[in-house]
Structure formats: C-alpha cells, structure tokens
Amino acid sequence: MKVKYYTPSDSKLAYSVGVTLDRFIKMKQDDFPFASGELSQLLRDIGLAAKIVNRETNRAGLANIAGAFGNTNIQGEEQQKLDVIANIRFTRALTKGGEVCAIVSEEDDEVIDLQNSSGKYVVAIDPLDGSSNIDVNISIGTIFSIYRRVTPVGSPIQPEDIMQPGRNQVAAGYVLYGSSTMLVYTTGHGVNGFTYEASLGEFFLSHPDMKAPQNGKIYSINEGTYNHFEPGLREYLENCKKLEYSARYIGSLVADFHRNLLKGGIYIYPATTKSPSGKLRLLYEANALAFIAEQAGASAIDGEERILDIQPSSLHQRTPLYIGSIEMVKEVGALIKKRRALTVG
Numbered sequence: 001m002k003v004k005y006y007t008p009s010d011s012k013l014a015y016s017v018g019v020t021l022d023r024f025i026k027m028k029q030d031d032f033p034f035a036s037g038e039l040s041q042l043l044r045d046i047g048l049a050a051k052i053v054n055r056e057t058n059r060a061g062l063a064n065i066a067g068a069f070g071n072t073n074i075q076g077e078e079q080q081k082l083d084v085i086a087n088i089r090f091t092r093a094l095t096k097g098g099e100v101c102a103i104v105s106e107e108d109d110e111v112i113d114l115q116n117s118s119g120k121y122v123v124a125i126d127p128l129d130g131s132s133n134i135d136v137n138i139s140i141g142t143i144f145s146i147y148r149r150v151t152p153v154g155s156p157i158q159p160e161d162i163m164q165p166g167r168n169q170v171a172a173g174y175v176l177y178g179s180s181t182m183l184v185y186t187t188g189h190g191v192n193g194f195t196y197e198a199s200l201g202e203f204f205l206s207h208p209d210m211k212a213p214q215n216g217k218i219y220s221i222n223e224g225t226y227n228h229f230e231p232g233l234r235e236y237l238e239n240c241k242k243l244e245y246s247a248r249y250i251g252s253l254v255a256d257f258h259r260n261l262l263k264g265g266i267y268i269y270p271a272t273t274k275s276p277s278g279k280l281r282l283l284y285e286a287n288a289l290a291f292i293a294e295q296a297g298a299s300a301i302d303g304e305e306r307i308l309d310i311q312p313s314s315l316h317q318r319t320p321l322y323i324g325s326i327e328m329v330k331e332v333g334a335l336i337k338k339r340r341a342l343t344v345g
C-alpha cells in the first residue's frame, strides 16, 4: 500500500486559524514530563467559564442581566447581577472540573470548601472586575490565582492552604471582556495571550510571550482622592505631569493593567489617609496581576514591598498597588521611600 507523508499546506485558500488555547495548554504540558494534566484541565475549565461569562457580558445591557442584584458583599459593595452570574459560572466550572479543593471569591465571605478529596488546587478569583463599568458598556474582566494546596490531598482544608504568599502561585491570569475578549495567563514560564473567536467558540494564541516595555509614558490612577495621597506619590504624579505623560484611567483594573502591560505604563491604587490599605484585594486581584507582571518583565509593589512576598492574613485583605513598567515602579517606590524617611526623620 502506497502512503504519502503529510506536508502542511500553505494554500491561501485555507489559512491556518492558529493555535487554540486547549492545544497550547497541551503543548505546554508536554514540556513537563511529570505533569499530571490536572493544572491543564483546570486552565481549560477556566477557559470554558470565560466563554460563558463572555456571552453574558455581551448581553449585559439586557434587562435580566443589567443592574444591581440587591445584595451587598463582604466588601460592603453592592453586588451587580453580573458579579453574581460570573461567580456562579466560575465556581460551577471549577467544581465540575474536579481539580480544585477550595475557592476564595470576592463574592463569597468565606472560603468555599469543595470537599473534593482528590483536589490539589486552591483558586482565588475576582469573578467580575470593574463592576462599576458593567452598566456603562466599558471593558470589564475576571482575575484568577491558582495555588497547590500545602496540606495532604484529601485532608481537611487548612488556613495554610489558603493564606499563601503570591510567590507560591503555580498559575495566574485574567480575562478581559473588551472590544475583543482575551484570556492572558502564566504558569511561571512566560505570559501568553489568547483572543476569543466567538464564531468558532475558541480562544486562539494572539499574543505569544508577552513582554512589558521597561518604561512608559502612561499613568493610571483615580486622582479624586489626591488630597489624601502621601507626599512621595504626589511628587511622582507631578513629575509625570511635568513630563506630559498621558493620564489614562478606565476604572477597571484588568483593562488598565492590560493596556499598560502592552504599551508601557503604571497603574496605581494607593493607600490614602481614608483607606490606609487602598482598595484592591491581595488574594484575588493584586497577586495574580503581580505574577503576570513579573513574568512579563514588569513589577508590582505595595509602595515599598514586593506584592508577591506579602504574607496574607485575611481572605479579603486589601493592599496598595503600584504595578507596571519596571522603571516607573522603581521610580515611584524610591520617591515614596525617600519622602517617608523624611517624615519619620
């Protein structure tokens, strides 16, 4: 029997659609001979939930999705319907996937113990980021952090399984529901971005090996509480203005972070005299983006300390966040340190 060997066709008639997320996860898993495939399955589960939530965000203006849900979460924030929908969708996908033993969610006061005796992973998630922008049709997102539990699989969940510093993350990422929908993630071997092709229902590799510019000319901060900013930060912002940098602030952390990661820039949600720990949450906002930032050659601090080295002490604890191009974060950090030393002196 005569056979012929496959040769890839470069015919323009059927251009290659690219590498799907599922195929990419499989390819990357093969890089690790001892990989068991559980993390890969978990990433695929997140990809599936992202597709469903994407469909809901596209319909966010329609009556049954728009507006407040009528509950307040532990942050004291009014939950939007889409916050609740996204929380249900991701929690369900993570539960059904079978790889997760516990979930920490912005929308749940307590840790969700999935009583899954074979689950190795703990997931911290902000199901819907940028909630204040849902009803005004501005980009929103989802943020996730993945850890391996530290106590034996099958044993009851312990605080040390949850309260892990960000440097212990085995994977992290975000979904951006914007003009296009993207999923960006890292497993500690670089950062890759995928764009959703709704007609095929697939995420395709569109941003391989993302690297942040070392420096930038964009700063993202809500200056509404400027009068409560510390001197070092004010000095930094005055410098940005003297240098005529661009002020860009969407009010959706994922969207502001993504833009600055691609173009070079810094996002700041500082401590203020009114909220001394800032607004953003360490476990399911700052840690994930800090891991991505560092994997893309950028950095993240709380004004002084590396975000990934902060030892968590409570589920919904907040942290100031200075994240973005390495030179900009270094500069603002140095100014804050210098001015704090002066006030202490």
Ligand SMILES: O=P(O)(O)OC[C@H]1O[C@](O)(COP(=O)(O)O)[C@@H](O)[C@@H]1O
Pocket (backbone or CB within 6 Å): 077, 106, 126, 128, 129, 130, 131, 132, 222, 251, 252, 253, 254, 279
């Ligand atoms: O309105 P503010 O104070 O500028 O805060 C905006 C920030 O708060 C957030 O909306 C907080 O996230 P959630 O929407 O998930 O609660 C960030 O996405 C955003 O960067």
Ligand SMILES: [Mg+2]
Pocket (backbone or CB within 6 Å): 126, 128, 129, 130, 253, 285
């Ligand atoms: Mg958020």
Ligand SMILES: [Mg+2]
Pocket (backbone or CB within 6 Å): 083, 106, 126, 127, 128, 129, 130, 131
């Ligand atoms: Mg949220």
